Amino acid sequence: MRTIAGDHQRFETTYFNMFRGMYFTGDGCKRDADGYYWVTGRVDDVINLSGHRIGTSEVESALQAHPACVEAAVVPVEHPIRGQALYAFVTLMEGTKYPPAEGLREELCATVRKAIGAIAVPDAPSLPKTRSGKIMRRILRRIAAKEDDQLGDVSTLAEPSVVQLIIELRGK
Structure with a gap:
């Protein structure tokens, strides 16, 4: 350098x-x-939520503290009142049926609320990653914002099909 x-x-x-x-x-x-x-x-991966600066890694760590959670990624999404809101993508332990029971979603939300505050927790069987394992937050931000037509090239992802599955689980 x-x-x-x-x-x-x-x-x-x-x-x-x-x-x-x-x-x-x-x-x-x-x-x-x-x-x-x-x-x-x-x-510097920080979200401004109603004037409170929250690190995405704090929320991800809180989610991953739940025994059913394997991995999590959090991105900001626009909110009409707060400016930004948290949008969490969660991968659950192998063998978990998708979408999982509403009770599990509430448990994950409660885990984060205890540490951080309220968020949305859509479920994901896996997360979009590069072949080297880096989570593609750019793609997650677009999915959370319902900008599916602006995802860019997903063919180079380790599992490109996971993007469409997350979109389907999110709902239109």
Whole structure:
């Protein structure tokens, strides 16, 4: 890494001034009881919900704390009053029937409400990912906003068919 073209001062301020003598990557992590570090996501991946800044990784962690949840991804969606709302995509343990019982949806919402506040929790048998395993939040944002015609190329995803399945589960 050298600098930001034409703005070295911004480079210094952005990456080296937050923690003196250390480089700031913009990634968050937490250390578990065994001493392992877990990358939780981008610290700048924040949703402004009625003036409250909520990190998507906080909501995802709360969802993943539920024993039925394997993986979760949260994206912002426009809300007429709050500005933005949380839209969560949840992958449940193998063997779970889709869509799951309403009771499970309420349990997941309660898990997040306890930690964060109210959200929507559509169910997803899997999440759209690149072949390297990165969750494609760009696609999830479009699905949450019902902009299905603006998804872009999904043929390069590890499982392209999951996109259509999520759209069907979301409903029109």
